[in-house]
Amino acid sequence: MAAGVETTTMGLDHRKLGMWTFLGSEFLFFGAFVSAYLLYLDTTAGGPGVEIFDIPFTSISSFVLLMSSLTMVLAHHAHAQGDLRRMRLWILATAGQGAVFLGGQVFEFNVFVREGLTISESPFASSFYVLTGFHGMHVFVGILLLMSVYVLSLIGKIKPTQHVKTEMIGLYWHFVDIVWVVIFTVVYLIPEIAVLE
């Protein structure tokens, strides 16, 4: 907390330790939703089930989201070197890819609803929408954070020396990506393959 204190007991910045702690909590949040989804995989009440997923489409949007982790790393790298201009460029790229992913999710939800998979359709539908919806909300928050870094660095509130701020957003962003890796595998891929066999 104190600017005058040079070291912390664990040798790790408070904010980074706080972010790690928070992410530890977030894993259980998504873990509980994923468990509920797996429980309700076949509970479709006669409505659409996992066969509704469009794997090629979601694969592409997943790929875009995963690539955003790369640009996030590049943004932090640029900031660590004190290059705010390049940092902002990569931040925009990251946020842009996040937005593409979100757009894909909105599109996908619209298609599903038109095909009869509404949140009230079945426990399967409820758990699918609430799980992926909460993930989408996390991506949205991430985009908000990225754009805040962008604007705050423009007006001079984030300085070239303060790359720990970019690093924090990066931690969060990578977490959201990792969770998506789990969701894409467990929610989309494995059940779909199981249905095809």
Place this chain on the structure above:
Amino acid sequence: MSSSTVEKSGFSGRPKGESGIGAWLTTTDHKKIGIMYFFTVLVFFALGGAESGLIRAQLAQAEQNLLTEEIYNQVFTMHGITMVFLVVMPLSAAFFNYLIPLMIGARDVAFPRLNAFSYWVYLFGGIFLYSSFLLGGAPNGSWVGYAPLSTDAVSNMAFYAAGLNIVGVSSLAAAINFIVTILNMRAPGMTFMRMPVFIWMSLVTNFLLLFALPIIAVALFMLNADAVFGAQFFEPGTGGDPVLYQHLFWLFGHPEVYIMILPAMGIVSEILPVGARKPLFGYAAVVFAGAAIGFIGFGVWAHHMFTSAIGPVARSAFALSTMFIAVPTGIKIFNWVFTMWGGKLRFTTPMLFSIGFISMFTIGGLSGVTHAIVPHNAQQHDTYYVVAHFHYVLFGGALFGLIGGVYYWFPKVTGKLMSEKLGKVHFWTWLLGFNLTFGPMHMSGLLGQPRRTAVLPGELGGTVEIYNLLSSLGVVVLTVSALVFLFNLIASIKGGVPSGNDPWDARTLEWLTPSPTPYENFPIIPTVTHRDEFWHRKYAEDDAGKAIPVPAGAAEDHDADAEPEHIHMPDPSYWPLVQTLGFFPFGYGLVYGNFWLIGIGLAWLVIGLYGWIIEPLAEGDDDDPVDEPARPGARAGAH
């Protein structure tokens, strides 16, 4: 204090309030926030107590109808929610706030504004829950909120789902804050095994909160979605599984039990060595047992569900793990007993409450072990025996320990002593009233009296009626006792006897500073060389191992050459208060399914966050301090 505010241009100024109501509304000082938690808890405790009075009045005689069934359901539900989420948990938070920085030798918590945020979210979450009484009725599906009853609109449980999620945000933010504080802000030399046991128990508790809260959040979001937005999570009609709700709730709910009891165990572990003038017996074992409780606490939840459809394998496994968790708890009880054994006991009020804690908690622990036995459990399920059990651990346990802590640290906070005479009256009436209220419930429960039933059935017979009458009389005693406590508290704040800096001849760092605690906590951050650091600064040992006082003044840190430390204290801020108001529209939006309100609430929270980010910092940013030359690597912490 002088270092707290420096002018700097920016989007808005920061409040300077050093006195008056503004100082409290904008404070980021962990001591003030702790005090605010305490007084807010008193208000909610009065409300929860009044609800318990109504319950006991209704059940004083068989076939009585003072309250309608509808009102009775609301009252017992709100009693449970209030006592768990608005009294015991935040009372622990009051102690965490006030004591954690002091006991580890720090000047504040890691994130002071987040700390203020936690308090305001707690307060507004409580107000939000209670506003349900004015908006068509309070939640009435009990504090566990089992679906599908709770997803029915008549149960008002949307308020429960949204309200507990708001209060949960408060606890989650506080948990992150305290974990980082304990891990990262210890004074030089304060290794893990030199930390006071209260700090250890706080660390375990906050990790439990960190991992248990997201799970209840999921359960509550699902409940909310079912009740308001038409989701089908727990709707048996479309194949939804109500047992899933029970699993999620108790996966949080059982760690929650330890979240409530561990802070009290930590407090008792501080009071007993001081009262017995001996170091804690088996420090390492007590710490290990506390951590073990934290781990095993996540593996016993289904013993709340032995009568649900979980199958014989799960029943056996959870019966075993439940018996297991009695082991670390037993270790702690023996350690406390051996701490007192052979000590020079002083029966001060904090000490009496600690001994009361051990004995009452042991009774509750023993009746708890009977729940692990599956057939026994099936007999007891949903009877008053269970009510007796958890009141023995949470009232006789947690609350006794926490009240002991209030008496023990009152001089630290105010510089005055609470009246010992009134304290002893309080203790003995509290003990009597408590046992009179909850002791007979063991019997009435075993005789078959069901929980959560608005009218005491006459056919249970006269014996059960007498037990219920005794319980209701006990509440009268408890009410008188609580008033004695309240009077003692107010009178001692106004005109208590000055306590001096170290009234109990204590052992831990918080007593190293003057009482009441100065604004910056420690003029010089102490360097720790021992467990029970303060005791070792006061006493040396002779050859026989007897404690010899060292000369006066030797307890202080002296270093003539040392430059005066640069003391940096967190600035006050409006934003935690302003931002958290956004939880009201957000919460009501969730209850009424109104996306406009949800949107307004979320936008408010985000805008508040921006205010928080861009408000000027008196001494510059952490990574970029104003009054000191920027040094590479000097990046420690956040405001």
